[in-house]
Amino acid sequence: MSQIDNLPPLREVIATHQLSAKKALGQNFLLDLNLTARIARIPGDLSQMDVLEVGPGPGGLTRGLLSGGARRVLAIEKDARCLPALAEIADAYPGRLEVIEGDALQIDPLAHLEPPIAICANLPYNVGTELLTRWLTPPEWPPVWSSLTLMFQKEVAERIVAQPGGKAYGRLAILSQWRTDARIALTLPPGAFTPPPKVSSAVVHLTALPAPRYPANPKTLERIVAMAFNQRRKMLRAALKGAAPDIEDRLRSVGIPPTERAEQVSLEAFCALARTFDR
Structure with a gap:
Protein backbone atom coordinates (compact mmCIF):
# COMPACT_ATOMS: atom_id res chain seq x y z
CA MET A 1 0.00 0.00 0.00
CA SER A 2 1.84 3.07 -1.19
CA GLN A 3 -1.15 5.40 -0.95
CA ILE A 4 -3.69 5.66 1.86
CA ASP A 5 -5.40 8.88 0.74
CA ASN A 6 -5.40 11.35 -2.12
CA LEU A 7 -2.44 13.34 -0.81
CA PRO A 8 1.01 13.14 -2.44
CA PRO A 9 3.59 10.53 -1.37
CA LEU A 10 5.68 11.63 1.58
CA ARG A 11 8.90 11.89 -0.42
CA GLU A 12 7.15 14.37 -2.68
CA VAL A 13 5.82 16.29 0.33
CA ILE A 14 9.30 16.51 1.82
CA ALA A 15 10.80 17.67 -1.46
CA THR A 16 8.06 20.26 -2.04
CA HIS A 17 8.44 21.78 1.43
CA GLN A 18 12.21 21.21 1.69
CA LEU A 19 11.87 19.26 4.93
CA SER A 20 15.32 17.85 5.52
CA ALA A 21 15.39 16.20 8.94
CA LYS A 22 17.10 18.20 11.68
CA LYS A 23 19.35 16.28 14.04
CA ALA A 24 18.96 18.97 16.69
CA LEU A 25 15.23 18.22 16.82
CA GLY A 26 15.73 14.45 16.98
CA GLN A 27 14.00 14.04 13.62
CA ASN A 28 14.00 10.83 11.59
CA PHE A 29 11.12 10.73 9.13
CA LEU A 30 9.21 7.50 8.48
CA LEU A 31 8.17 7.73 4.83
CA ASP A 32 6.47 4.41 4.13
CA LEU A 33 2.74 5.04 4.44
CA ASN A 34 2.20 1.30 4.73
CA LEU A 35 4.23 1.34 7.95
CA THR A 36 2.61 4.49 9.33
CA ALA A 37 -0.84 3.02 8.69
CA ARG A 38 0.27 -0.18 10.43
CA ILE A 39 1.41 1.78 13.49
CA ALA A 40 -1.88 3.69 13.51
CA ARG A 41 -3.77 0.38 13.74
CA ILE A 42 -1.89 -0.82 16.85
CA PRO A 43 -4.14 1.03 19.35
CA GLY A 44 -7.24 -0.53 17.81
CA ASP A 45 -10.46 1.29 16.93
CA LEU A 46 -9.92 5.05 17.24
CA SER A 47 -13.19 6.13 15.66
CA GLN A 48 -14.57 7.29 19.01
CA MET A 49 -11.29 8.73 20.32
CA ASP A 50 -9.23 11.87 20.15
CA VAL A 51 -5.55 11.17 19.46
CA LEU A 52 -2.58 13.21 20.61
CA GLU A 53 0.43 13.05 18.30
CA VAL A 54 3.78 14.64 19.19
CA GLY A 55 6.30 15.45 16.48
CA PRO A 56 4.28 14.63 13.36
CA GLY A 57 6.92 16.02 10.99
CA PRO A 58 5.64 15.78 7.41
CA GLY A 59 2.57 13.89 8.65
CA GLY A 60 3.03 10.24 7.74
CA LEU A 61 1.60 8.88 10.98
CA THR A 62 -0.95 11.71 11.05
CA ARG A 63 -2.31 10.49 7.73
CA GLY A 64 -2.31 6.91 8.99
CA LEU A 65 -4.36 7.89 12.02
CA LEU A 66 -6.86 9.97 10.04
CA SER A 67 -7.26 7.56 7.15
CA GLY A 68 -7.66 4.76 9.71
CA GLY A 69 -10.65 6.52 11.21
CA ALA A 70 -9.42 8.44 14.27
CA ARG A 71 -12.19 10.77 15.44
CA ARG A 72 -9.79 13.67 15.70
CA VAL A 73 -6.03 14.24 15.90
CA LEU A 74 -4.21 16.95 17.83
CA ALA A 75 -0.65 17.26 16.52
CA ILE A 76 2.03 19.24 18.37
CA GLU A 77 4.93 20.21 16.13
CA LYS A 78 7.97 22.27 17.11
CA ASP A 79 9.40 22.64 13.60
CA ALA A 80 7.61 25.48 11.81
CA ARG A 81 8.85 24.17 8.44
CA CYS A 82 6.41 21.25 8.77
CA LEU A 83 3.31 23.38 9.31
CA PRO A 84 2.42 23.92 5.61
CA ALA A 85 2.54 20.16 4.95
CA LEU A 86 0.36 19.52 8.01
CA ALA A 87 -2.05 22.24 6.85
CA GLU A 88 -2.53 20.32 3.59
CA ILE A 89 -3.49 17.23 5.62
CA ALA A 90 -5.94 19.30 7.68
CA ASP A 91 -7.57 20.51 4.45
CA ALA A 92 -7.90 16.93 3.24
CA TYR A 93 -9.56 15.84 6.51
CA PRO A 94 -11.82 18.81 7.37
CA GLY A 95 -12.44 19.34 11.07
CA ARG A 96 -10.40 16.33 12.17
CA LEU A 97 -6.85 17.69 12.53
CA GLU A 98 -5.67 20.51 14.78
CA VAL A 99 -2.00 21.47 14.71
CA ILE A 100 -0.30 23.39 17.51
CA GLU A 101 3.14 24.83 16.92
CA GLY A 102 5.34 24.51 19.98
CA ASP A 103 7.31 22.33 22.36
CA ALA A 104 5.36 19.34 23.67
CA LEU A 105 7.22 19.65 26.97
CA GLN A 106 5.74 23.13 27.44
CA ILE A 107 2.17 22.61 26.17
CA ASP A 108 -0.82 21.23 28.05
CA PRO A 109 -2.91 19.54 25.35
CA LEU A 110 -5.92 18.70 27.53
CA ALA A 111 -7.80 21.89 26.67
CA HIS A 112 -7.78 20.74 23.03
CA LEU A 113 -8.84 17.11 23.57
CA GLU A 114 -12.09 15.34 24.46
CA TYR A 125 14.46 10.75 20.18
CA ASN A 126 15.64 13.63 22.34
CA VAL A 127 12.39 14.02 24.34
CA GLY A 128 10.82 10.57 24.15
CA THR A 129 11.74 9.22 27.57
CA GLU A 130 10.85 12.46 29.36
CA LEU A 131 7.41 12.57 27.73
CA LEU A 132 6.76 8.92 28.59
CA THR A 133 7.73 9.57 32.21
CA ARG A 134 5.32 12.52 32.40
CA TRP A 135 2.47 10.52 30.92
CA LEU A 136 3.07 7.70 33.40
CA THR A 137 3.15 10.00 36.44
CA PRO A 138 0.03 12.18 36.37
CA PRO A 139 -1.33 13.60 39.63
CA GLU A 140 -4.19 11.09 39.56
CA TRP A 141 -4.63 7.57 38.21
CA PRO A 142 -6.21 6.34 35.96
CA PRO A 143 -4.86 8.96 33.52
CA VAL A 144 -6.77 10.91 30.90
CA TRP A 145 -5.33 8.65 28.19
CA SER A 146 -6.31 5.02 27.65
CA SER A 147 -3.24 3.91 25.71
CA LEU A 148 0.19 5.04 24.53
CA THR A 149 1.57 3.85 21.19
CA LEU A 150 5.07 5.27 20.96
CA MET A 151 8.17 4.88 18.81
CA PHE A 152 11.52 4.73 20.61
CA GLN A 153 15.03 3.60 19.96
CA LYS A 154 14.89 -0.18 20.31
CA GLU A 155 17.16 -0.06 23.36
CA VAL A 156 14.70 2.23 25.16
CA ALA A 157 11.76 0.05 24.14
CA GLU A 158 13.51 -2.99 25.60
CA ARG A 159 14.04 -1.12 28.86
CA ILE A 160 10.30 -0.42 29.08
CA VAL A 161 9.32 -4.10 28.84
CA ALA A 162 12.37 -5.60 30.60
CA GLN A 163 12.00 -8.24 33.31
CA PRO A 164 14.15 -8.65 36.44
CA GLY A 165 17.56 -10.22 36.03
CA GLY A 166 18.93 -8.32 33.04
CA LYS A 167 20.81 -5.10 32.43
CA ALA A 168 17.82 -3.52 30.65
CA TYR A 169 15.66 -3.82 33.79
CA GLY A 170 15.52 -0.61 35.76
CA ARG A 171 13.48 2.42 36.74
CA LEU A 172 11.76 2.74 33.34
CA ALA A 173 10.54 -0.87 33.44
CA ILE A 174 9.14 -0.45 36.94
CA LEU A 175 7.50 2.88 36.15
CA SER A 176 5.90 1.49 32.99
CA GLN A 177 4.83 -1.91 34.25
CA TRP A 178 3.47 -0.70 37.59
CA ARG A 179 0.58 1.12 35.92
CA THR A 180 0.31 -0.30 32.40
CA ASP A 181 0.43 -3.42 30.30
CA ALA A 182 3.43 -2.80 28.05
CA ARG A 183 4.54 -4.71 24.95
CA ILE A 184 6.74 -4.17 21.92
CA ALA A 185 4.31 -4.16 19.01
CA LEU A 186 6.66 -3.55 16.07
CA THR A 187 10.40 -3.34 15.39
CA LEU A 188 11.78 -1.24 12.53
CA PRO A 189 15.28 -1.24 10.98
CA PRO A 190 17.26 1.98 10.47
CA GLY A 191 16.56 1.84 6.73
CA ALA A 192 12.86 2.51 7.31
CA PHE A 193 13.70 6.14 8.15
CA THR A 194 15.10 9.18 6.40
CA PRO A 195 17.81 9.80 7.37
CA PRO A 196 18.52 6.31 8.75
CA PRO A 197 19.37 6.45 12.47
CA LYS A 198 22.31 4.45 13.77
CA VAL A 199 20.07 2.06 15.70
CA SER A 200 16.87 0.10 15.20
CA SER A 201 13.57 1.46 16.48
CA ALA A 202 10.55 -0.15 18.10
CA THR A 220 7.84 6.53 47.96
CA LEU A 221 8.15 3.89 45.27
CA GLU A 222 10.01 6.26 42.96
CA ARG A 223 12.38 7.32 45.75
CA ILE A 224 13.24 3.73 46.71
CA VAL A 225 13.61 2.57 43.12
CA ALA A 226 15.77 5.58 42.24
CA MET A 227 18.09 4.94 45.19
CA ALA A 228 18.34 1.24 44.34
CA PHE A 229 19.16 1.70 40.66
CA ASN A 230 21.39 4.73 41.07
CA GLN A 231 23.84 2.31 42.67
CA ARG A 232 22.72 -0.83 40.88
CA ARG A 233 26.07 -2.59 41.29
CA LYS A 234 25.80 -2.41 45.06
CA MET A 235 23.87 -4.80 47.28
CA LEU A 236 20.56 -3.30 48.37
CA ARG A 237 21.61 -3.08 52.00
CA ALA A 238 24.29 -0.62 50.87
CA ALA A 239 22.38 1.14 48.08
CA LEU A 240 19.40 1.80 50.38
CA LYS A 241 21.24 2.47 53.63
CA GLY A 242 20.26 6.13 53.44
CA ALA A 243 16.56 5.29 53.20
CA ALA A 244 16.20 3.92 56.73
CA PRO A 245 18.54 2.77 59.51
CA ASP A 246 16.72 -0.56 59.68
CA ILE A 247 16.78 -1.18 55.92
CA GLU A 248 18.05 -4.76 56.27
CA ASP A 249 15.10 -5.64 58.49
CA ARG A 250 12.70 -3.99 56.07
CA LEU A 251 14.17 -5.91 53.13
CA ARG A 252 13.90 -9.23 54.97
CA SER A 253 10.34 -8.45 56.08
CA VAL A 254 9.17 -8.41 52.44
CA GLY A 255 11.28 -11.36 51.35
CA ILE A 256 14.17 -9.51 49.71
CA PRO A 257 17.63 -10.75 50.73
CA PRO A 258 19.71 -7.68 51.72
CA THR A 259 22.50 -8.99 49.48
CA GLU A 260 20.33 -8.76 46.34
CA ARG A 261 20.99 -6.08 43.75
CA ALA A 262 18.28 -3.85 42.31
CA GLU A 263 18.08 -5.62 38.95
CA GLN A 264 17.15 -8.88 40.73
CA VAL A 265 14.12 -7.46 42.55
CA SER A 266 10.63 -7.76 41.07
CA LEU A 267 8.15 -4.93 40.73
CA GLU A 268 5.90 -6.59 43.33
CA ALA A 269 8.77 -6.76 45.82
CA PHE A 270 9.73 -3.10 45.28
CA CYS A 271 6.10 -2.12 45.94
CA ALA A 272 6.05 -4.21 49.11
CA LEU A 273 9.25 -2.53 50.28
CA ALA A 274 7.81 0.92 49.54
CA ARG A 275 4.77 0.11 51.68
CA THR A 276 7.01 -0.45 54.73
CA PHE A 277 7.80 3.27 54.63
CA ASP A 278 4.14 4.35 54.69
CA ARG A 279 2.73 2.29 57.51
Missing part, protein backbone atom coordinates in the same frame (compact mmCIF):
# COMPACT_ATOMS: atom_id res chain seq x y z
CA PRO A 115 -11.96 11.95 26.22
CA PRO A 116 -11.53 9.16 25.51
CA ILE A 117 -7.94 9.92 24.48
CA ALA A 118 -5.14 7.86 22.97
CA ILE A 119 -1.57 9.01 22.44
CA CYS A 120 0.22 7.82 19.32
CA ALA A 121 3.55 9.25 18.20
CA ASN A 122 6.86 8.66 16.50
CA LEU A 123 8.54 10.59 19.30
CA PRO A 124 11.59 12.73 18.65
CA VAL A 203 6.93 0.76 18.74
CA VAL A 204 5.77 0.15 22.31
CA HIS A 205 2.08 -0.11 23.15
CA LEU A 206 1.12 0.64 26.76
CA THR A 207 -2.44 0.18 27.98
CA ALA A 208 -3.39 1.99 31.18
CA LEU A 209 -4.48 -0.26 34.04
CA PRO A 210 -7.51 0.88 36.07
CA ALA A 211 -5.26 0.94 39.15
CA PRO A 212 -1.56 0.28 39.76
CA ARG A 213 -0.62 -3.38 39.58
CA TYR A 214 0.40 -3.43 43.27
CA PRO A 215 -0.41 -0.90 46.00
CA ALA A 216 2.29 1.66 46.80
CA ASN A 217 2.69 5.37 47.32
CA PRO A 218 4.01 6.70 43.98
CA LYS A 219 6.53 9.11 45.50
